[in-house]
Amino acid sequence: MKEPPAKKNDSSVKGVDWSDFRDHIATAEPDGRRRWIYPRKVNGRYFRWRTWFSWLLLGVMFAGPFITIHGNPLLLLNFVDRKFVVLGQVFWPQDMVIFAVAGLVGLTCLVLFTTAFGRLWCGWACPQTVMMEMVFRKLEYLIEGDADRQRALNQAPWTAGKLGKKLLKHAGFLALAFLVGNVLLSYVIGWQALFQIITDPPARHLTGLVFMIAFTLLFYGIFARFREQACTFICPYGRLQSVLLDEKSIVVAYDHRRGEARGPLRRAQTAAERRQDGGGDCVACNQCVSVCPTGIDIRDGTQMECIHCTACMDACDTVMAKIGREPGLIRYASLNGIERGEPLRLTPRLIGYGVVLAALVSLLAVLIFTRADVEATLLRAPGTLFQQMPDGRFSNLYTVRIVNKTSRALPVELRLESPAGSLQVMGGTLDVPAQALLANAVLVELAPAAMNSGTTPVIIGVYAGGKKLSTLKTAFIGPRN
Ligand code: SF4
Numbered sequence: 140m141k142e143p144p145a146k147k148n149d150s151s152v153k154g155v156d157w158s159d160f161r162d163h164i165a166t167a168e169p170d171g172r173r174r175w176i177y178p179r180k181v182n183g184r185y186f187r188w189r190t191w192f193s194w195l196l197l198g199v200m201f202a203g204p205f206i207t208i209h210g211n212p213l214l215l216l217n218f219v220d221r222k223f224v225v226l227g228q229v230f231w232p233q234d235m236v237i238f239a240v241a242g243l244v245g246l247t248c249l250v251l252f253t254t255a256f257g258r259l260w261c262g263w264a265c266p267q268t269v270m271m272e273m274v275f276r277k278l279e280y281l282i283e284g285d286a287d288r289q290r291a292l293n294q295a296p297w298t299a300g301k302l303g304k305k306l307l308k309h310a311g312f313l314a315l316a317f318l319v320g321n322v323l324l325s326y327v328i329g330w331q332a333l334f335q336i337i338t339d340p341p342a343r344h345l346t347g348l349v350f351m352i353a354f355t356l357l358f359y360g361i362f363a364r365f366r367e368q369a370c371t372f373i374c375p376y377g378r379l380q381s382v383l384l385d386e387k388s389i390v391v392a393y394d395h396r397r398g399e400a401r402g403p404l405r406r407a408q409t410a411a412e413r414r415q416d417g418g419g420d421c422v423a424c425n426q427c428v429s430v431c432p433t434g435i436d437i438r439d440g441t442q443m444e445c446i447h448c449t450a451c452m453d454a455c456d457t458v459m460a461k462i463g464r465e466p467g468l469i470r471y472a473s474l475n476g477i478e479r480g481e482p483l484r485l486t487p488r489l490i491g492y493g494v495v496l497a498a499l500v501s502l503l504a505v506l507i508f509t510r511a512d513v514e515a516t517l518l519r520a521p522g523t524l525f526q527q528m529p530d531g532r533f534s535n536l537y538t539v540r541i542v543n544k545t546s547r548a549l550p551v552e553l554r555l556e557s558p559a560g561s562l563q564v565m566g567g568t569l570d571v572p573a574q575a576l577l578a579n580a581v582l583v584e585l586a587p588a589a590m591n592s593g594t595t596p597v598i599i600g601v602y603a604g605g606k607k608l609s610t611l612k613t614a615f616i617g618p619r620n
């Protein structure tokens with residue numbers, strides 16, 4: 140493989156070691172040990188905008204479980220009862236096709252958006268980044284100070300002061316993790332169930348308590364220790380960058396044409412003189428590296444670890460303002476934008492993704508708007524065959540499951556339409572409560588004259604308010620002639 144050209148070694152920043160540049164990540168020592176990252180506090184316009192946006196997102200996240208639409212929560216993913224609510228609309232496992240198409244819509248959106256704008260999601264809206272950078276990291280700065288003081292504290296011998304700070308920080312982290320874990324749990328079981336777990340005697344909700352503790356420890360572990368490794372080791376989205384991004388994608392990028400050759404600023408040198416000497420706008424101050432929460436140097440180019448948090452953009456803009464240069468040496472730009480001044484363009488790839496997305500969204504809309512209000516399934520009762528009645532007729536036992544997706548209770552009626560015979564709902568009636576699933580036993584009786592040898596096809600109509608909602612087909616088992 141051809142070696143890239145050696146970089147001019149005229150800066151205080153460690154040059155790229157091309158022999159191992161892509162061989163290990165920034166947060167690991169070459170021997171595999173963890174390299175702890177101490178990102179410096181950052182300030183600037185992007186950080187301010189991200190802070191406001193994060194407050195909005197956190198507000199929605201914490202208020203979400205309490206917001207209801209038509210009496211249903213905004214979002215509920217109850218895997219235990221297999222009941223899912225999105226924007227107040229209840230979905231059941233029977234709506235699996237809708238979930239599958241919605242998943243494809245989400246995936247296509249992600250692909251389209253990432254191809255055009257890189258990892259904008261990661262930096263601005265990903266819960267991991269928002270919680271880490273806007274909540275946990277801020278608490279850490281508050282208790283232990285900025286990066287240098289944190290590093291010094293970690294290297295200092297154990298004293299009462301150090302112990303106090305560490306205990307305070309980790310107690311704060313645990314409290315935050317408990318809060319976050321409980322909010323997420325309320326998206327699974329609903330806030331009412333969560334409130335019951337909190338207020339009832341612990342012995343009555345052992346499973347719930349185990350989940351609460353597990354969620355708390357999980358989030359504590361992620362934000363106190365695991366941190367940026369979640370983005371670089373675990374999250375598959377980061378790994379997808381290499382196939383989704385191209386030279387036209389807008390990413391957080393260092394303008395190498397403007398910045399190189401980098402080198403320290405000399406006091407007496409004017410901008411024009413520096414340019415004439417072949418110097419670029421990068422003064423090799425390393426500020427962009429020191430604020431990076433994933434420990435990378437964006438001047439080495441787009442990297443998998445970059446979560447587009449904009450910290451390096453703010454840090455560099457501050458430096459540029461101090462030395463009287465234009466901001467934007469590190470900015471949102473594409474490689475083509477930097478090299479040829481090309482703006483974001485609609486490429487055939489983006490158009491292709493857009494067409495696929497439009498088709499999937501249309502399909503999803505059709506599926507949602509034509510979704511049946513009631514869904515019924517009929518299965519033979521497990522472990523049963525047929526029985527002969529004293530009058531000579533034969534009977535089969537079935538289990539009917541009816542999902543009522545409407546917000547009103549529905550009295551459902553089953554009618555045996557073919558062949559002639561009788562159908563009896565055990566327990567009398569099928570009154571299905573609103574947004575609930577009802578399972579009941581159903582007995583079908585056929586006279587020998589109406590039966591085939593062995594298996595007889597049976598058709599049952601499902602009615603509500605005299606209106607036919609659906610047709611169920613099943614088999615009736617009888618003796619072989
Ligand atoms: S902050 Fe800007 S000037 Fe300083 S090293 Fe980074 S790119 Fe260069």
Ligand code: SF4
Pocket residue numbers: 391427430431432433434435436437444445446447448449450451452
């Ligand atoms: S390179 Fe810049 S945008 Fe990317 S993670 Fe580091 S600080 Fe954030």
